[in-house]
Amino acid sequence: MIKFEIEDRQGNIQEVEIPEDINLSLMEVLKASDYPVLATCGGMALCATCHVEVQRGLEKLGGPSDAELDMLDTLPDASSASRLACQIKIGSHLSGMMFKLKGE
Numbered sequence: 628m629i630k631f632e633i634e635d636r637q638g639n640i641q642e643v644e645i646p647e648d649i650n651l652s653l654m655e656v657l658k659a660s661d662y663p664v665l666a667t668c669g670g671m672a673l674c675a676t677c678h679v680e681v682q683r684g685l686e687k688l689g690g691p692s693d694a695e696l697d698m699l700d701t702l703p704d705a706s707s708a709s710r711l712a713c714q715i716k717i718g719s720h721l722s723g724m725m726f727k728l729k730g731e
């Protein structure tokens with residue numbers, strides 16, 4: 628199982644546990660776990676409504692793509708730890724990480 632933590636926009640932290648052999652993005656897992664992530668573009672790195680800030684484990688992720696960086700640049704509250712959850716593939720490397728939901 629892969630376990631990581633999510634902090635919602637109210638500051639509540641919950642552990643999410645998912646099987647390793649799942650072919651989903653973090654955005655899809657957040658939506659399936661009933662987090663309020665709009666994901667209006669469906670995971671195409673075009674809407675930035677899946678904005679998360681990596682609170683722990685940023686070094687485990689590869690760098691963002693140019694398309695992801697371009698979208699993050701449009702966000703007033705982006706930081707160097709900001710990522711688009713739709714561009715993060717679920718894998719065992721996410722274990723122990725922590726993500727904070729951003730946006731509205």
Ligand code: FES
Nearest residue numbers: 670672675677713
């Ligand atoms: S779902 Fe639109 S940018 Fe991630």
